[in-house]
Amino acid sequence: MTDPGRGDFPASLLLVGAGRMGAALLKGWLNLGLDPARVYVLDPAPAPDVAAFCAARGITIGAPGGAPDVLVLAIKPQTLASAAPGLAPLAGPRTLVISILAGKTLKTIADLLPGAGGIIRTMPNLPAAIGAGITGAVAHAVTPAQRRTAEALLAAGGRVEWLDEESLIDAVTAVSGSGPAYVFYLAECLAEAGVAQGLPPAVAARLARATIEGAGALLAALPEVPAAKLRADVTSPGGTTEAALAELKSGGALAELIGRAVAAARRRAQQLSD
Ligand SMILES: NC(=O)c1ccc[n+]([C@@H]2O[C@H](COP(=O)([O-])OP(=O)(O)OC[C@H]3O[C@@H](n4cnc5c(N)ncnc54)[C@H](OP(=O)(O)O)[C@@H]3O)[C@@H](O)[C@H]2O)c1
Incomplete structure (x- = not known):
């Protein structure tokens, strides 16, 4: 730029x-x-x-x-x-x-x-x-x-x-135009998952929100570092993050879901375009 x-x-x-x-x-x-x-x-x-x-x-x-x-x-x-x-x-x-x-x-x-x-x-x-x-x-x-x-x-x-x-x-509409809503939804899901694990709702909401804010700030502070490297760096072998990522990746689950979501947004953008 x-x-x-x-x-x-x-x-x-x-x-x-x-x-x-x-x-x-x-x-x-x-x-x-x-x-x-x-x-x-x-x-x-x-x-x-x-x-x-x-x-x-x-x-x-x-x-x-x-x-x-x-x-x-x-x-x-x-x-x-x-x-x-x-x-x-x-x-x-x-x-x-x-x-x-x-x-x-x-x-x-x-x-x-x-x-x-x-x-x-x-x-x-x-x-x-x-x-x-x-x-x-x-x-x-x-x-x-x-x-x-x-x-x-x-x-x-x-x-x-x-x-x-x-x-x-x-495709830009589907990735970055609509993207903030996907991240807000991730904040909701993470908070709900925290409640399911016994956290008070307000605490879970604050933890989820601050986690996404902090992760976003790190991405912004380290523009040269690929997201995949930041993820790998916090994923110790045999640790808690790895256990969670194994679920997120099982059968390509999250990647496939996001792929379908972005494709749906792109199709809708095409339909709404004249
Ligand atoms: N990608 C994104 O995340 C994103 C986000 C927001 C917006 N957008 C785009 O930004 C555009 C504006 O969205 P917005 O949310 O800012 O809409 P908005 O708040 O409704 O603003 C549109 C403004 O234009 C005024 N207006 C209506 N007819 C007009 C005319 N003939 N001449 C001059 N002004 C007129 C409206 O007045 P009245 O209220 O009195 O009708 C209103 O103040 C949209 O086209 C949207 O696609 C994109």
Whole structure:
């Protein structure tokens, strides 16, 4: 991943949709140093905290006078078709459109915003809201400068993984887009298993949660060390972890189950995509 600089921020940015993801991105951009005077927010009824934030930081709520350098689509996917006629005049030949809309293809966006100068389709995940996410991104007809601008903006949500093929977005959705929910479910299962072994529910929940937080923090602190090595390092021969892993691996059980879960998510992403 490259390290985007402030110089890569656009001269003007229009955020369309200031809901959960849009507002989180907006705050992230300002934290990274984007000048609020360059930002416009379009949302029919921004939440009071978002409206107050924009007022306090001097962000314009409303469309810019002309086409912005970047137009970020952060509305619900099902509202794109009705919103597009109002947005199309704002997408000019210099405008890079960045979409975080699940399931909306580059072709759909290009058809609805035909004047846009380039389009980037992304799939962020929930931790992007706290800057700890990973975003899969695929570009259509963008210049190297626009790609750097997109990286600088997407960095607000965490890391960025560029894809060569748009079809891979569905697999990204299945792994990292939906992935946080799998980890939350693991926390639930681990806590339930602790209760089954006699722990008070609140204690089991805290142990499970802190274990996943700590394991995640270790993965983050040791990016060069493969997960398989971290696992092997804590698995003493004949010990307790090995006894548990033998169950998790018996007949390839957990790997196969996760494989089926990810395949199901990918199939569903394909069905929901247009
Ligand atoms: N991969 C992930 O983990 C992930 C997570 C979250 C979101 N996403 C993507 O992020 C996008 C936004 O999700 P969200 O959860 O942030 O949704 P949200 O909270 O509903 O935010 C959407 C915002 O857009 C506003 N809006 C509706 N129509 C509009 C229009 N015509 N022009 C401008 N603004 C309009 C909505 O206003 P009203 O509320 O008044 O309708 C709302 O404030 C979705 O497309 C989703 O696919 C991905």
